[in-house]
Amino acid sequence: MNMQDKVIDMYNQIPYPDYGDKALTKNYVTSKEYIDLVLSFKGKNSNVYKDKAILEGGCGTGRESMYLASKGAKLTSIDLTDKSIETAMVQAKQYSFKHKIKFKKASVLELPFKDNSFDIVLSSGVAHHTNDPERAFSELARTLKPNGYMIFYVYNNFAHVVSNFRRRIVILFAGDDIHKRVIIAKRLFPFYTRKQPLATTYDEFAHPHKSEHSISEIINWFNKYNIEYESVYPKLGFKGAYLTRKYQKDFFRKGGFKAVPQKFNKISFMNKFTSSFFQFLYGFKAYSGGYRFVGIKKN
Numbered sequence: 001m002n003m004q005d006k007v008i009d010m011y012n013q014i015p016y017p018d019y020g021d022k023a024l025t026k027n028y029v030t031s032k033e034y035i036d037l038v039l040s041f042k043g044k045n046s047n048v049y050k051d052k053a054i055l056e057g058g059c060g061t062g063r064e065s066m067y068l069a070s071k072g073a074k075l076t077s078i079d080l081t082d083k084s085i086e087t088a089m090v091q092a093k094q095y096s097f098k099h100k101i102k103f104k105k106a107s108v109l110e111l112p113f114k115d116n117s118f119d120i121v122l123s124s125g126v127a128h129h130t131n132d133p134e135r136a137f138s139e140l141a142r143t144l145k146p147n148g149y150m151i152f153y154v155y156n157n158f159a160h161v162v163s164n165f166r167r168r169i170v171i172l173f174a175g176d177d178i179h180k181r182v183i184i185a186k187r188l189f190p191f192y193t194r195k196q197p198l199a200t201t202y203d204e205f206a207h208p209h210k211s212e213h214s215i216s217e218i219i220n221w222f223n224k225y226n227i228e229y230e231s232v233y234p235k236l237g238f239k240g241a242y243l244t245r246k247y248q249k250d251f252f253r254k255g256g257f258k259a260v261p262q263k264f265n266k267i268s269f270m271n272k273f274t275s276s277f278f279q280f281l282y283g284f285k286a287y288s289g290g291y292r293f294v295g296i297k298k299n
Contacts, residue, residue: 004080006208007129010178011081014206015061018199048149049073052119057108057140058126062088062101068122069100076118078106108136116145124153124292128211134221141225146299150227151292157212159279159289163204166192170205178206196287204287215272218293227295229267234291236271240264241278 001009050072059065059077061084069075069092079085085103092098106112108126121144127136137152144150166189173188174180185205186193193201215232222229234244243260250258264271282289 003131003209008081010202010206010208011060012083013178014199014202015081015084015087016199016203017061017063018197049120053117054120054122055111055113055118055140055143057111057121057123057136059088059103060084062091062103064122064124065101066092066095066097069097073100073120075101076104076113077101078104078108078111080105080107108139111139111143113143115142117143118148119145120149120151122151124151125155125288125290127152128154128213129207129209131209133211133213137221138225141227141297144227144297146297148297149230150222150295150297152218152295153290153292154218155210155212155288155290156276156279157214158276159283160210160212161280162283163287163289167205178202178208181206200287212290215267215275215291218291219267222293222295226298228298229293229295231262231265231294232291233294235260235264236266236268236275237264238274238278240271241275 049068052073054068054073054075056065056068056075056077059079060081062077065075065077065088077088079088082105085105088101089098089103092101092103104112108123109130109132121140123136123140127133130136133154140150140152166185170181170185170188174184182198182201182205185201196204215236219229221227234241240260243264247258247260279289
């Protein structure tokens with residue numbers, strides 16, 4: 001079984017993201033996902049999605065696709081995992097998004113769409129589980145219309161230093177058995193794993209493959225594939241990270257929208273240095289530390 005087949009096999013057994021013990025609620029889809037904050041380019045909010053053709057490259061169980069559909073977008077959502085697509089379709093039907101989202105089995109490494117097909121392309125936590133993340137980025141860029149928005153999330157290399165140490169310890173005891181890895185992880189790190197949904201524990205300790213990427217690497221991809229970098233989430237530097245968290249809490253409590261100042265999107269040596277340290281510290285608390293980058297395709 002090759003690496004890609006192993007990844008598909010795990011997600012067929014443990015679809016991601018899971019929704020815990022309770023069914024997905026409409027409130028969670030429409031209010032609790034904070035893509036608005038991710039897309040806080042130049043102070044714009046969720047109005048940018050209305051009537052836009054959006055591709056989600058690697059939709060998993062459909063959480064972000066349903067959020068965007070709730071804002072009036074027209075979604076094409078792809079994934080390679082049958083169980084994930086099946087789960088996503090059930091949830092979409094239950095919450096009246098069935099006719100707003102077209103689900104399709106396809107690979108982000110070889111998108112079955114023409115050039116310049118979508119107003120917005122989104123890929124969240126997918127490329128780093130492939131054997132060629134840059135190719136995934138290039139395929140997304142290819143299908144994006146000029147002046148369209150690219151939203152791209154991958155793991156950060158500094159954010160996963162601590163997580164990788166935990167993972168290596170678990171693999172030492174559990175080997176390649178993904179279910180044994182989770183059992184061992186829960187025994188070795190009970191205070192840490194008990195706060196995680198089961199699918200997240202599998203993602204951290206059992207996943208057959210992942211890669212991590214620096215800020216500079218992703219910016220180089222933006223430049224190479226004609227995408228003008230606009231912003232990043234969380235924002236850069238210690239103060240940028242603090243304001244990101246503060247405004248996120250305000251968004252959850254009160255709704256509404258407040259953009260972090262643009263200067264905390266600046267790619268500077270100091271911002272990269274302090275952000276790397278912040279992401280390293282974040283790794284002690286939680287998994288999936290990374291950045292969502294936003295850019296605009298040039299003409």
